[in-house]
Amino acid sequence: MSRTVKLAVIPGDGIGPEVIAEAVKVLDAVTADGGLAFEKTHFSLGADRYLATGDVLTDEDLEAISTHDAILLGAVGGTPGDPRLAGANIERGLLLKLRFSLDHYVNLRPTTLFPGIASPLANPGEVDFVVVREGTEGPYVGNGGAIRAGTPQEVANEVSVNTAYGVERVVRYAFQQAERRRKKLTLVHKTNVLTFAGSLWKRIVDAVAAEHHGVTVDYLHVDAATIFLVTDPARFDVIVTDNLFGDILTDLAAAISGGIGLAASGNINPAGAFPSMFEPVHGSAPDIAGQQKADPTAAILSTALLLRHLGESELAERVEHAVTADLAARTGAARTTAEIGDAIAARVAQ
Amino acid sequence: MSRTVKLAVIPGDGIGPEVIAEAVKVLDAVTADGGLAFEKTHFSLGADRYLATGDVLTDEDLEAISTHDAILLGAVGGTPGDPRLAGANIERGLLLKLRFSLDHYVNLRPTTLFPGIASPLANPGEVDFVVVREGTEGPYVGNGGAIRAGTPQEVANEVSVNTAYGVERVVRYAFQQAERRRKKLTLVHKTNVLTFAGSLWKRIVDAVAAEHHGVTVDYLHVDAATIFLVTDPARFDVIVTDNLFGDILTDLAAAISGGIGLAASGNINPAGAFPSMFEPVHGSAPDIAGQQKADPTAAILSTALLLRHLGESELAERVEHAVTADLAARTGAARTTAEIGDAIAARVAQ
Ligand SMILES: CC(C)[C@H](C(=O)O)[C@@H](O)C(=O)O
Ligand SMILES: CC(C)[C@H](C(=O)O)[C@@H](O)C(=O)O
Numbered sequence: 125m126s127r128t129v130k131l132a133v134i135p136g137d138g139i140g141p142e143v144i145a146e147a148v149k150v151l152d153a154v155t156a157d158g159g160l161a162f163e164k165t166h167f168s169l170g171a172d173r174y175l176a177t178g179d180v181l182t183d184e185d186l187e188a189i190s191t192h193d194a195i196l197l198g199a200v201g202g203t204p205g206d207p208r209l210a211g212a213n214i215e216r217g218l219l220l221k222l223r224f225s226l227d228h229y230v231n232l233r234p235t236t237l238f239p240g241i242a243s244p245l246a247n248p249g250e251v252d253f254v255v256v257r258e259g260t261e262g263p264y265v266g267n268g269g270a271i272r273a274g275t276p277q278e279v280a281n282e283v284s285v286n287t288a289y290g291v292e293r294v295v296r297y298a299f300q301q302a303e304r305r306r307k308k309l310t311l312v313h314k315t316n317v318l319t320f321a322g323s324l325w326k327r328i329v330d331a332v333a334a335e336h337h338g339v340t341v342d343y344l345h346v347d348a349a350t351i352f353l354v355t356d357p358a359r360f361d362v363i364v365t366d367n368l369f370g371d372i373l374t375d376l377a378a379a380i381s382g383g384i385g386l387a388a389s390g391n392i393n394p395a396g397a398f399p400s401m402f403e404p405v406h407g408s409a410p411d412i413a414g415q416q417k418a419d420p421t422a423a424i425l426s427t428a429l430l431l432r433h434l435g436e437s438e439l440a441e442r443v444e445h446a447v448t449a450d451l452a453a454r455t456g457a458a459r460t461t462a463e464i465g466d467a468i469a470a471r472v473a474q
Numbered sequence: 475m476s477r478t479v480k481l482a483v484i485p486g487d488g489i490g491p492e493v494i495a496e497a498v499k500v501l502d503a504v505t506a507d508g509g510l511a512f513e514k515t516h517f518s519l520g521a522d523r524y525l526a527t528g529d530v531l532t533d534e535d536l537e538a539i540s541t542h543d544a545i546l547l548g549a550v551g552g553t554p555g556d557p558r559l560a561g562a563n564i565e566r567g568l569l570l571k572l573r574f575s576l577d578h579y580v581n582l583r584p585t586t587l588f589p590g591i592a593s594p595l596a597n598p599g600e601v602d603f604v605v606v607r608e609g610t611e612g613p614y615v616g617n618g619g620a621i622r623a624g625t626p627q628e629v630a631n632e633v634s635v636n637t638a639y640g641v642e643r644v645v646r647y648a649f650q651q652a653e654r655r656r657k658k659l660t661l662v663h664k665t666n667v668l669t670f671a672g673s674l675w676k677r678i679v680d681a682v683a684a685e686h687h688g689v690t691v692d693y694l695h696v697d698a699a700t701i702f703l704v705t706d707p708a709r710f711d712v713i714v715t716d717n718l719f720g721d722i723l724t725d726l727a728a729a730i731s732g733g734i735g736l737a738a739s740g741n742i743n744p745a746g747a748f749p750s751m752f753e754p755v756h757g758s759a760p761d762i763a764g765q766q767k768a769d770p771t772a773a774i775l776s777t778a779l780l781l782r783h784l785g786e787s788e789l790a791e792r793v794e795h796a797v798t799a800d801l802a803a804r805t806g807a808a809r810t811t812a813e814i815g816d817a818i819a820a821r822v823a824q
Pocket of ligand 2: 316317347565566569570617755
């Protein structure tokens with residue numbers, strides 16, 4: 125019996141196509157025995173597409189993507205400051221539009237310090253936590269505006285929108301993660317300053333905590349959380365936080381655990397009403413694009429998250445073990461993007 | 475000729491009184507020769523005052539404080555979760571009310587890794603930068619609200635307000651700092667997501683940069699900035715950023731440079747229309763209050779910022795040199811709060 129999964133592949137800009145090529149190579153290797161097959165559709169989206177056609181993400185694109193079971197995305201965004209891109213915001217118009225339209229309310233970002241990987245921290249200790257970042261609300265909603273723009277009288281506002289509905293569903297997901305892990309959940313917010321949004325998050329976490337007596341619940345202001353991420357990352361198991369705080373904390377988390385080249389993420393719609401999307405946390409890095417310098421590991425680890433989301437835990441573990449072995453065997457000698465992908469694909473096939 | 479400065483002293487809660495006692499001791503020592511005299515008024519404000527009287531900061535308090543030339547503040551805030559404080563928000567009602575009412579639009583937070591101080595980073599390199607955090611706008615304005623609070627239909631909003639007026643004055647201040655330092659300024663924001671506020675900040679920085687050709691200007695998204703703070707802090711000279719990003723980055727900055735026990739700050743109204751306020755970045759730490767365990771160094775370094783603000787650079791340098799010498803001479807043996815204060819005061823008097 126074979127299962128076929130329709131996968132939308134969005135390589136994107138910069139190093140996106142290079143790292144996605146390796147991620148697909150590993151996906152192919154891990155499914156080579158035929159139990160699971162990916163039927164892939166390639167979507168040309170990002171800065172190049174915008175420059176060629178003027179489109180960022182059309183309704184047709186979105187509709188076509190929606191018919192898939194899952195999405196694998198590389199990275200989007202052209203060269204910063206490129207004047208031809210001045211009229212477009214690829215991040216908002218493409219990446220965030222996908223996350224919002226496809227109701228990716230869980231942005232799942234695991235952080236592990238793999239054996240053999242150097243951390244910038246002198247004594248990192250055990251680093252193994254997951255950030256559950258809300259993906260469809262907060263300061264990311266785009267509900268801002270400016271009056272008298274471009275004048276000395278300009279007033280520019282940004283509105284962070286937080287709903288009980290939106291907070292509760294992501295908090296519930298985070299508690300489920302904690303139940304399956306070390307049973308510790310830390311809410312990160314800034315309740316003493318952002319009192320309205322903060323009260324809502326606090327209230328919901330307290331309410332859901334009452335249904336999960338086995339989970340120890342902790343609270344940290346976002347500023348204090350950055351301190352503990354560098355002085356005692358081992359204290360974290362599951363962090364649940366809003367869209368903007370999650371963005372900030374997960375880059376810091378990636379930095380302390382060996383860098384953004386290893387950080388995978390899933391933009392998940394847990395109920396499955398829309399396809400979930402898996403992508404490395406890193407950006408398109410146009411400065412090194414096309415040079416086979418990018419580390420495809422984050423993209424490859426994102427396929428493990430994709431496989432787990434599809435219920436294929438065994439395949440996910442095979443990818444993760446292959447990555448762990450590859451990282452442990454690294455000698456420091458430079459390898460091309462494809463060489464790293466080949467090595468991991470070979471380990472997966474073993 | 476002697477100069478008298480009217481200083482409002484707000485020791486506050488928790489470890490506030492202990493560290494302020496040492497800061498005052500050092501101020502007294504450095505002004506012992508009589509050229510400068512502080513006329514101090516003590517204000518009882520914070521959780522204890524609220525519990526005793528129900529007041530957080532009255533109009534009379536604010537008016538009385540305003541008649542002073544400068545303010546020295548310890549820390550405010552009671553024990554988290556204390557049910558008797560549930561009705562009060564000491565942070566918003568006292569600390570932020572002072573910053574906003576006294577138009578402290580520059581929140582100046584220098585970060586230095588002093589010789590002999592251990593960083594959690596394996597290779598910190600040279601750490602010597604200053605964060606110029608906007609202090610009167612952004613998500614801190616308190617312009618939020620909730621509808622259907624406490625129900626499953628709750629919507630809680632927070633509005634970040636940014637004005638050309640407010641951004642320009644703090645950006646100008648940051649460029650002045652850069653001119654006097656290594657002539658590098660980094661704007662930190664999240665322009666790709668917070669497009670309205672981000673455009674305003676970017677536009678103003680570009681405009682002011684055109685008047686400062688000697689200053690190299692750089693831009694980082696806030697998430698990327700956290701990465702560089704742990705992988706390459708030496709790249710920073712002056713960071714200018716909004717109120718919330720500045721809050722987050724300065725705790726991280728303190729962490730990489732030896733901890734929050736060494737981080738000083740000034741809440742400054744550069745034009746002098748209102749008294750500026752100097753305070754350690756740390757909080758009231760009720761868990762160790764009254765035990766003489768707190769490090770008063772951050773409070774003492776805040777007096778150096780106070781002295782420099784008053785134009786007393788020579789006295790400021792004496793305090794800084796005394797602190798540098800004290801830190802370099804630390805043996806690891808535990809000292810009480812007062813012992814550290816005594817040691818620094820003795821060095822200042824030499
Ligand atoms: C590119 C940007 C819009 C995005 C975000 O802020 O979410 C990125 O930083 C990320 O973390 O995935
Ligand atoms: C106590 C709190 C309101 C304050 C802030 O967020 O500004 C503190 O974290 C700081 O950095 O001074």
